[in-house]
Amino acid sequence: MALIVQKFGGSSVANADRVRNVAKIITDTYKAGNGVIAVVSAQGDTTDDLIEKAQEINENPSKREMDVLLSAGEQMSASLMAMAIEKIGCPVVSLLGWQAGFQTSSSYGLARIRTINTERMEREIDQRKIIIVAGFQGICKYDDVTTFGRGGSDTTAVAIAAAMHADRCQIFTDVDGVCTADPRKIKNAQKLEEITYDEMLELATLGAQVLNNRSVEMAKKYNVELEVLTSFQYGPSPIDEILLTDEQIQAIKNNSAGRAGTIVKEKIAMEKMFVRGVTKDNDTARISIVGVPDVPGVAFKVFSKLAAKNINVDIILQSYGHDGSQDISFTVSRTNADAVKALLKDDYGTVLVDTNVTKISVVGAGMETHPGTASKMFEALYGEDVNILMIATSEIKISVLIKEADADKAVAAVHAAFFPV
Numbered sequence: 001m002a003l004i005v006q007k008f009g010g011s012s013v014a015n016a017d018r019v020r021n022v023a024k025i026i027t028d029t030y031k032a033g034n035g036v037i038a039v040v041s042a043q044g045d046t047t048d049d050l051i052e053k054a055q056e057i058n059e060n061p062s063k064r065e066m067d068v069l070l071s072a073g074e075q076m077s078a079s080l081m082a083m084a085i086e087k088i089g090c091p092v093v094s095l096l097g098w099q100a101g102f103q104t105s106s107s108y109g110l111a112r113i114r115t116i117n118t119e120r121m122e123r124e125i126d127q128r129k130i131i132i133v134a135g136f137q138g139i140c141k142y143d144d145v146t147t148f149g150r151g152g153s154d155t156t157a158v159a160i161a162a163a164m165h166a167d168r169c170q171i172f173t174d175v176d177g178v179c180t181a182d183p184r185k186i187k188n189a190q191k192l193e194e195i196t197y198d199e200m201l202e203l204a205t206l207g208a209q210v211l212n213n214r215s216v217e218m219a220k221k222y223n224v225e226l227e228v229l230t231s232f233q234y235g236p237s238p239i240d241e242i243l244l245t246d247e248q249i250q251a252i253k254n255n256s257a258g259r260a261g262t263i264v265k266e267k268i269a270m271e272k273m274f275v276r277g278v279t280k281d282n283d284t285a286r287i288s289i290v291g292v293p294d295v296p297g298v299a300f301k302v303f304s305k306l307a308a309k310n311i312n313v314d315i316i317l318q319s320y321g322h323d324g325s326q327d328i329s330f331t332v333s334r335t336n337a338d339a340v341k342a343l344l345k346d347d348y349g350t351v352l353v354d355t356n357v358t359k360i361s362v363v364g365a366g367m368e369t370h371p372g373t374a375s376k377m378f379e380a381l382y383g384e385d386v387n388i389l390m391i392a393t394s395e396i397k398i399s400v401l402i403k404e405a406d407a408d409k410a411v412a413a414v415h416a417a418f419f420p421v
C-alpha cells in the first residue's frame, strides 16, 4: 500500500461542490488501494474574512487570539471534507493540527514545526482510515494553538509527507502547476514539467504564491518530491469516457487526478530553457537614508539595528560618497516600513519611505553561464519605458525594483522576452 499525502488549497474547497469534487479525488485515491492523508486549507476567502472580523472588534488583537481565530477556518474545512467522505461511504477521521501531532514553537502567527508525533496518524492509517488534517496549525509548549503564517498549509502537507515517509506528496491548487509566470495574469505563461527545489524556493520567495516558500525549504531538506497539480479538472473528461478503453479510464482514476502537473525535486534534466519564471512581489518598500557620514561602520550600525528587531532586508544600494556623505537605500517588507523609519529617524535625520514600488525578478539556475540575461531583461523594461530603481543579482535570479504602477506591463514585457510565443 502506498501512502499519499494530498493538499487542497482554499479555492479547491471553496464551496459544497468543490468539497464534493475533492472528496471524490481523495476517495478514488483511497479506493485504488492507497493510504491517504489529505491536508485542507480554509474555504475560499475565509482566512481574510476572519482577519476582517477581528479588525472590526480590535484593531490590535494579540497574536495568540488571532491564532485561535484563524485555525478555525481550517477546522471547518476538515470537518466538512470528512462529512463529504462519510457520505461517499469511506472510513474517515478529521484531525486538528494538535491531534495530528504537530508540536511547534510559540511564535504565534508564524510558528515553526518542532516535531510531529505521528502515532495517531499511524494508528488511523493502520485501520485503513482516510485522514483529513486541518492545515497550517499546531500546538506549542504552553498548550496553545499556533498557526504557520499565510499559505502555511503547504508546509503541513510537506511535513506530514516527510514524517510519515509518504510515497507521494501532491499539492492540488487552482492552476495546472508551476508556470513561467502567474497564469492568471500572463496569458502565455507555460506550465513547467519540472523545477528544482532551489529554483522553486527562489520563485516562491520572490512572489509566486503557488507554493509557500517554507514548504519548499522543508521539501528540499527532507527530499520530499512535490507534485503541483490542479484540482479543478479531475479525472477523465467526457470525451475521454467515449474515446478511451475502460482500462485507460481506470488508469487515469488510479493516478488520482490523472493530469500531469509540475514536479519539484532536487535535480532535473538540463533544459534549453534556463530562465524558469518571472515573478512580481508587491510586498516591498524602499527605505532611503539620505546624507549619512561616509565613514566605516555606518552600514553595520544601520543593519544591526534592524537585525536586532528581526527585520529582513533585501536589496541594498549604497551611493557614491561625496563631500563626506552618502545615501543608503534598501528594501524591506511593507509591513515593516513604518517600524524601520521609527527605528532610524532619530539617528539619521532624513529617512524616506516609498511603498509604491514592486520587485520584478527572473529566476533560473545557470544564469551565471548565460551572460545576456540581465541585458535582455533591462532591454524589455526599456522597451516599455520602465525606470529601474534598484538591481540585485545572484547566480539564480535577477531582481529589479520599479514603480508599482509599472509592474504589470513590466512582467508582461519581461515574460515575452524570455518566453516568446
Ligand code: ADP
Residues within 6 Å of the ligand: 008, 009, 010, 011, 012, 041, 151, 172, 173, 174, 175, 177, 178, 179, 180, 181, 182, 183, 184, 207, 208, 209, 210, 211, 277
Ligand atoms: P491555494 O489556495 O491552492 O493554496 P494559492 O492561491 O496559494 O492556492 O496559489 C495558487 C495561485 O498562485 C494561482 O491561482 C496563481 O494565480 C498564483 N501564482 C503566482 N505565480 C504563479 C506561478 N509562477 N505559477 C503558478 N501559479 C502562480
Ligand code: ASP
Residues within 6 Å of the ligand: 009, 010, 041, 042, 047, 048, 073, 135, 136, 149, 150, 151, 152, 153, 154
Ligand atoms: N488559510 C491560510 C491562508 O489563507 C493557510 C493556507 O491556505 O495555506 O493563508
Ligand code: MG
Residues within 6 Å of the ligand: 009, 151, 154, 209, 210, 211, 212
Ligand atoms: Mg497557497
